[in-house]
Amino acid sequence: RRCFTVLALESSADDTCAAVVTSERKILSNVVVKQNEEHAPYGGIHPLAAVHAHHRNMPGAIRAALNDAQLSMSGIDGIAFTRGPGMHSCLAVCANAAKNLAAALDKPLVGVHHMQAHALTVLLTSPESERPQFPFLTLLISGGHTLLLLTTSQTSFRTLAAAVDQAVGRVFDKVSRALELPWSTRGPGAALEECSNLDMPPEEVPLFPQFPPVQPGKLSFSFDGVHSEVHRLLERIKREGALTIGFKVGVARAFHEAITVQLEEKLVLALRQCAKNGISVRHVVVSGGVASNGFLRNRLRSCVQSKFLGEQISLVYPPPYLCTDNAVMIAWASMDRFLRQEHDNYSIEHLSKWNI
Numbered sequence: 001r002r003c004f005t006v007l008a009l010e011s012s013a014d015d016t017c018a019a020v021v022t023s024e025r026k027i028l029s030n031v032v033v034k035q036n037e038e039h040a041p042y043g044g045i046h047p048l049a050a051v052h053a054h055h056r057n058m059p060g061a062i063r064a065a066l067n068d069a070q071l072s073m074s075g076i077d078g079i080a081f082t083r084g085p086g087m088h089s090c091l092a093v094c095a096n097a098a099k100n101l102a103a104a105l106d107k108p109l110v111g112v113h114h115m116q117a118h119a120l121t122v123l124l125t126s127p128e129s130e131r132p133q134f135p136f137l138t139l140l141i142s143g144g145h146t147l148l149l150l151t152t153s154q155t156s157f158r159t160l161a162a163a164v165d166q167a168v169g170r171v172f173d174k175v176s177r178a179l180e181l182p183w184s185t186r187g188p189g190a191a192l193e194e195c196s197n198l199d200m201p202p203e204e205v206p207l208f209p210q211f212p213p214v215q216p217g218k219l220s221f222s223f224d225g226v227h228s229e230v231h232r233l234l235e236r237i238k239r240e241g242a243l244t245i246g247f248k249v250g251v252a253r254a255f256h257e258a259i260t261v262q263l264e265e266k267l268v269l270a271l272r273q274c275a276k277n278g279i280s281v282r283h284v285v286v287s288g289g290v291a292s293n294g295f296l297r298n299r300l301r302s303c304v305q306s307k308f309l310g311e312q313i314s315l316v317y318p319p320p321y322l323c324t325d326n327a328v329m330i331a332w333a334s335m336d337r338f339l340r341q342e343h344d345n346y347s348i349e350h351l352s353k354w355n356i
């Protein structure tokens, strides 16, 4: 079978993305236009500002993706886009661009589930010897979702657990904002990670007690507790006018610890439950924007290594730059359907809510 080349578009949240990927696993281009500057004054994603920025940035992103790939549209075999879930009017931008391009140029079209794409990225990026085998466990940690999934094929995902309140990435964003950290070009979550890594004399960094276990024995996640605890701490310290850099670093580190411990606990619990139910899981895939966090990556890896000694369970991550939103993952998630010629109609609608 000859090589199939996909142009994919993504605009479900605040990044405008276009990429070209081939069925032979070559990433020919990966364009991500960030909107951090637009949203910084609002202290969070401003929906209307996001839509306007997508409208402004999408044509340039498409042009750049083709230029970087050194292709014209005649070299593109199919067009993929993020169909959902995400912010409704943001999704409309990539959906309409993809549908119009496909219809005008008579190319096949595939609409992709954003979270499935996050989960499947490792099947593109891992070398063959490390590529996860089905069934694998997937921990999806992003700005909109916190999910533990049992992934049994490219298209079957059983949800084992979700967050009962807010998504883990959203809490990173809120704590980052509460600490008044400068939004780095990489965004608030990355700014919080940078803060936790600042090299400070130990005597200037207060230590906070560990947070109690969250919903012990249960698989579901909850982040309201750690969020309000950080909020309470900050209120007190701001009243005392003592919000020093050292204090921020201390809070950032305690927050990282609390989030990591909870993810470790739930992951271990899920692996034990799978084993008890006779489901042989050899790989854990961790993906989504928060999975680009270096501290978390190291800790989850050593946790699984130490708790499942000799059981050869390996943790697989996409490279950090493909954990956060991108169109490469959308292109890759569409590939199977293109190869099976299972296309969508040009009239297909996008879905802001869409179960995995």
Ligand code: KG4
Binding pocket: 013, 141, 142, 143, 144, 145, 168, 169, 170, 172, 173, 187, 188, 189, 190, 193, 288, 289, 290, 291, 292, 293, 294, 323, 324, 325
């Ligand atoms: O997957 P993603 O790019 O978009 C969604 O599908 O939501 O995830 C975005 C989330 C944001 O909440 C962002 O702050 C967080 O991922 N994030 C991080 C890091 N980089 C991005 N969180 C912690 N550490 C990071 N280095």
Ligand code: ZN
Binding pocket: 114, 118, 142, 143, 288, 289, 324, 325
């Ligand atoms: Zn995402």
